Amino acid sequence: MTNESTARAAPGAAPRYRFYDLKPPPGDMHAEVHAGLTGPTKRLPPKYFYDATGSKLFEAITRLPEYYLTRTELGLFDRYQDELAAALGDGVCLVEYGSGSSRKIRKVLERARPLAYVPVDISGDHLAAQARTLVADFPWLQVYPTCADYSQPFALPEPVARLTKVGFFPGSSIGNFEPAAAEAFLRNARRTLGARSRLLIGVDRKKDVRVLEAAYDDAEGVTAAFNLNMLSHLNAALGCDFDLSGFRHEANYNHALGCVQMHLRSLRQQRVRIGDAVVTFAAGERIHTENSFKYHPEEFTALAGRAGFDVKDWWTDERGWFATFLLEASVQ
Secondary structure, eight states: OOOSOBOOOOTTSOOSBBOEEOOOOOOOHHHHHHHHHHSSSOBOOGGGGOSHHHHHHHHHHTTSSSOHHHHHHHHHHHHTHHHHHHHHOSSOEEEEESOTTSHHHHHHHTTOOOSEEEEEESOHHHHHHHHHHHHHHOTTOEEOOEESOTTSOOOOOGGGTTSOEEEEEOTTGGGGSOHHHHHHHHHHHHHHHOTTOEEEEEEEBOOOHHHHHHHTSOTTOHHHHHHHHHHHHHHHHHOOOOOGGGEEEEEEEETTTTEEEEEEEESSOEEEEETTEEEEEOTTOEEEEEEEEOBOHHHHHHHHHHTTEEEEEEEEOTTSOEEEEEEEEOOO
16 A cells, blocks of 8 residues: 555644555456457457547547436436435545546535545546545545555555445446346445445436437447447557457347447458457457446345345436435345
8 A cells, every 4th residue: 555645634633635556456458358359259348448538438428418327317416415415424434436527426525524535446547636636626525545446345545444434336337237246346345335334326227228229329429439449449558450440339228138238240251460369250240348237226226135235215317217326234
């Protein structure tokens, strides 16, 4: 564990800012990509969406008319700001899984008064930059960015050890996990946050398939560019030679699984170099790039229960498209 720097604080008081680097082990990108493209079903991890271009494209997606998720969740924060602030409580430690653009945490901090904020992300540079901005904008807040893989167990910073913990996982990011992995994530969160902890989590609800598919295949083609950019990222990072014109973005709702699935379909027979290896694609063959699971409220309640959480409260919009759940660690 190392410090990047420490903001000034009164003698004997906890510092207002400290960066904690838990040094998450770097993955072997080449091995992971090669294994994903040579298995029975070709697939790539969605984390490879996010190079600099991919991050900008995703930010553009969140502002598209078809992509209801971000604005609907922000609307819930506005509409139920007093209830959410009361549910979180004052003087707690707020732990955010994935620091994102900070738009949503700012909505929370404008009403709630946690004593400390611990954003957790694997991208250290982005994490530190966002945290520094929040330190400047919320002078009453202690901020301890923690560089870690939040999908795995990790230790929280020592200054927050005695504080009641509240987790924050917005954006329906839980939907990117397969259900078994989502349950494992929630179990890890319960252990990390501890007894009597709570977790505020965004969940996208099942709804009209046309609405769901449009959110992942917009008319302007921004989501298509985002999906295809993964191949550009691999070209730059690994020296691959994907021809983006040879692939097409697809997004379809899988009724049996209850999720939107994104793929890249090969438009012709082609060969792609992955380092020293060559991967062959048949015409029409697909690369699976993302799942986004959707839940009825009772389905998510059951999932949370299996992971050791009770639903304390939940809020939804007028159309019933999106929900914010407040979970509480059950007594075990």
